[in-house]
Amino acid sequence: MAAGRVSVFRPKRLPKVRLGMFSPPDERGGVDLSAERQTYKMSVYKAIPEQHGSAMTSLDFDRTGRRGKDGLERPLLGDRQWVFAHLSDPHIACADRIPWRDLLGKRLLGRLRWILYRRIGYSAEMFSLLQDDLRRIRPQQTVVTGDLTHLSLPTEFEAARQWLTSLGAPTEVMVVPGNHDAYVETDWEQTFVRWLDYMVSDPPYREQGSLQGLDDVFPTLRIRSGVALIGVSTAHPSAPFSAVGGIGASQLEKLAALLQKTAAQRLFRILLIHHPPIPGVVSRRKGLTDAEELYSVLSRFGTDLILHGHAHKNKYYTLKMESRSIPVIGAASVSSAERSRERVASYSVVGVTSSGDGWDVRIGRRVYSPRAGHFVDGEERRFHVP
Ligand SMILES: [Fe+2]
């Protein structure tokens, strides 16, 4: 690969995951991920919608039922907690005319889709409302799980850089990229270099030498108040009409080492990833091609919470393994103009408190309310991690 180009991971084979074996979203089910090797099994449990009754999962999520009350402002989390915000999928698109030379190939399809459908699905107004809300919530860290841009144009990367700057300093904001940030092959210097300080690990854990591609940067590690924020990149260019992602063997190997190290340090570990790690959450065309390999790493070394984007839906899941259960939280697009409960513009505020025998975690949604004209409290969940 020539220097100065975005590092590209291309899956060498078709994913082994057999989506047809997954339970429908509203049912619980055991799922065989690897019919060929029969090496392990994954169970996917989805939160039962509130109107259908009681809470789910072996993690005993405690639903407090705090629904959004328009205009009623109250702090989501107590003072003792370490609080961070999880945002995803802003899809900052270039509103100006785009030169035709930049619209060759997949970008042309993406631009047409934007003109025909997507631009009505996103709201530029949401960015200023979000900023106002974050100013009030004052998270100690903000994490962004990808798709900051729409066509990975240099102008979009620059606009996203400005947006990141509005959220906070690079030490306060942590980014993992999404498939739209690597929509096509791009010039590294014109794209990801602009966000490098928002993506990289804390200095002690940073890769030495020059960073020339995403595989040089990721996985990343930042440690804040006993919490390890671990980022992986699933972003790589893919064929037209494809939105797949992949972590790749190199990152997975380093990820295993990071998880092992942070477990030994007894940190609360949060994995940040753009693509949902659970097959079946999105279609195969949009899926994580090495979900099986990631599952294998997680089953050996664990993590305490997974935050993802990409599906543009507010979702709670549990990734069940023989030895552990991992809560998985999906986020809607923070700039969504849609109104459904799953897809409305929102973000999560996560509070982590060290308790005597582990960690108390509270996850509250801040949800855009069209009636109030700003973000309000949404659903809140709590769980304990021993
Ligand atoms: Fe997205």
Ligand SMILES: [Fe+2]
């Ligand atoms: Fe995506």
